[in-house]
Amino acid sequence: MTTPLLEVRHLSKEFTVRSVGKKQGSTIRAVEDVSFDIAPGETLGLVGESGCGKSTLGRTVLRLLEPTSGEVVFDGAVVGADDTSLLRRRAQIVFQDPYSSLPPRMRVGRILAEPLLIHHVVPRSEIGERVGSLLSAVGLSVDLARSFPHQLSGGQRQRVSIARALAVEPSLIVADEAVSALDVSVQAQILNLLKDLQAERGLAYLFISHDLGVVRYMSHRVAVMYLGRIVEMGAAPELAIRPLHPYTVGLLSAVPKISAEGVTVRIDIESPNHSDIVGGCAFAPRCPMAQPVCATDRPDLAEWEPGRWAACHFASQVPERLGQPIATSGGPR
């Protein structure tokens, strides 16, 4: 096994929320005791519904938010609270909203020159040339360097965001819902671009998305998050075809499909609040397989089969009891 590029160990992030009329703020555990690895050149997909903590996790990994506890090891070195320089140079982020993630009053050329200037990547005289090569690497015309972000389309802006992330020649890019705001025809272009860049440069991705189809397409391995915790993790095709956690089954069967085959396991009540979960499995109130033990004991994320992790007391029974949420017949068209 190769040395992981990124190791996340027992990472937690809490937010304190003050509400009107209450003296004591309440604590929201957005990310709880999350651990995973990403190998060089690998894509780990992180999937979950809104509020599950996946974006917070992405930002905490990059130290854009300070973790409450746990540690991040990047390329063998623990990332300290005050020493983020290695991380800033070798890990980058691409955000969802191509309209708010670019500074509105900077020209594209300047946006791309910023990281080069901050890290002295190339001598000043070569910056113009480097900006040009970054633009062509993401399939944009060099002339766009003179444009402001508002003069570009959503797809073009997202390409600029990717070019900015590439400027420091990172080994890891966190893509936080990077294609969710794009139209489907443009989304495919950007996904293919990200795949091509990975092949050319050996990039690793932490690919965060609520869209299981996109995650399956992009990822080698997938982690499913539910209320701040990873409930299932495993290789993308196996996880999609034979999930080991009831939540993954529900999630997969809820995805609208063009070929309507496979079982339908409807999760019929809505996600509860973080604070409502006291002990036991957070998914138990919605789970079709819940047993008395699920309300009292929280299952740990355990390796049930080689490379297949699930946080469920009855993971081994899930495929048999709930069945396959998607048809396996549909291979590549």
Place this chain on the structure above:
Amino acid sequence: MSDALGAVELSAPSARSAVGGAGRRILRSPLLLIGALGITLIGTAALFAPVIAPYDPSAQNLANILAPPIWAGGNTEHLLGTDVLGRDVASRLLFGARNSLFIAFSAMLLGSSLGLATGLLAGFFGGKVDSVLMRLGDVQLAFPFILLAIAILGVVANRGALLLVVVLGIPGWIIYARVVRSRVLAEKEKDYVAAATALGAGPWRRLFRYVFPSVWQVVPVIALLDVGFLIIMESTLSFLGLGLPPPAATWGGILADGRRNMVVSAWLPILPGLAIMITVLSINLLGDGLASVFDTRHVRGGFRRLRPTTPAPAVDSDGERLLAVRGLHVEFPLPGGTLKAVRGIDFDLAGGETLGVVGESGSGKSVTAAAVIQLLDPPGRVSAGSVVFDGDDLARIGDRRMAALRGRQVAMIFQNPAASLNPVLTIGFQLREAIRHVTDADRGTVADVARRALQMVGIADPERISRQYPFQLSGGMNQRVMIAMTLAARPRLLIADEPTTALDTTTQAQILSRLVELTERDDISLLLITHDIALVSEYADTMLVLYAGEVCEYGPVRRVIASPHHPYTRALLQSVPRVENAAERLEAIPGELPDPRQDRVGCPFAARCPEVMDVCRDVVPPRFDIGPGHLAACHLWAPQPVEAVTS
């Protein structure tokens, strides 16, 4: 509905035209122009006072005191007369303008720089810096600064312009600081600042390179209004004898002199008073005008529904059909050119049928939905075609009739349910109101109807939900409430515009299956607008694929999905990664949407089509019959090859 307009705002040509639009709005605003003209004249006069002024402002001529202005019998030597020391009033007013404007302007520069700096620091660094600066500001605001100014100026023996600038300027900082701080607080949370952090940009770089360029624009408008206020303050101090010491000419000083000789020469105090008033008025007109020009949210004029001027296309009668849309064109006349959002769409909807309308942003799908229920965002209008609902052409019937149909016969649910609900009223209250408005339920039964409506959409405990406010519920719950509210009227046609796009996948599945179940049970026709072709394939009976405001393909869902005949439909099916499909590589559609402002020749998809032929670029493809009820607007299916004709 916002879909098409959103695309307009964001596309490149319109961004440029928005700037041009501001220019045009300036020219169309007479009050702003008057203000600008006034400021320019007064400013020029003040600047060139030494050149223009006929006399030295302090040159006394005791032989000619209190001469009247020219219109009150004076002579041309002293157009505005002379004061009690025989000094020329016109020259004194000109030099007064020079002094007053200089002091007010400098004080403004001092206050605004101080305020900008503190606002930036307080907002960006927060914490202790913020608390200290803002508490200082509170103290400042609580203290009557004019008293402080009087006290300071009263004890200082020689008052120079510098002292006045400091005393007047410093108290203004808090006005700027507060506004700048709140803008910084909003701006620093944006993703581009987080991206800069991820790039390794330090706090000062983030503040000055990223945040500052987006926030400084709030300063000039405040500054302009501040100058007006400072001119009055400076004049007040001068009037009280605390301004520049004599013999310097100031408007306040001239006013004070004039007041003493009012009985003899009534014009003396009036002239400086007029000067102050005109200056401040001009500044305020300019400031307000600029604020409204650059505030793009400011929409002038009300909403008026415009009817098409062209005759309605003929619609053959068919008993099965509830809705027939024929040759629908929708336009948005905008400053940068007319946006043709929908360009000739036809479809039918039978009673109880679910029609899925699929397209990307800019396809015209939401505009079509809005046109059916006649709720187009201004300035949108149906420019041609007809929307025949149960025999009535909704595009042409009167507003009153339309209002009577809307909500009762034709209803609509939107993407963001929380925006359609009143945040300060409980769910139950709003639901009961809606039910009483659209049905004949009386007070006694309405609560019962409301409870059943909530149960119907899958809400297990209607009593609890009824007592809650929209913000206490999740997006999915709010959308259920909206559906309950809408269906309570038993409409015959329901339009759902991206009803689940903002919701989680699991919630989407619950809500859509419930919605389709209810519309089937009650024989309600459903127009389901979505960007997700898979959603249509799961829930709709027929589907309409739109691209750039035109129909690509139309037909029964099973047929279209099984054998898509338009290259765009095929691309839509292949370019989306599917969880059930382990594709190695997606077929991306190259390029982007055509400009919705431009007139077109040929097929709208030609530029991106993998199967494009010569004819596609010149000739609009007619809709060819593919099978029963299945149409595709593509030259590939022409019975005979079409010759390209150039018109």
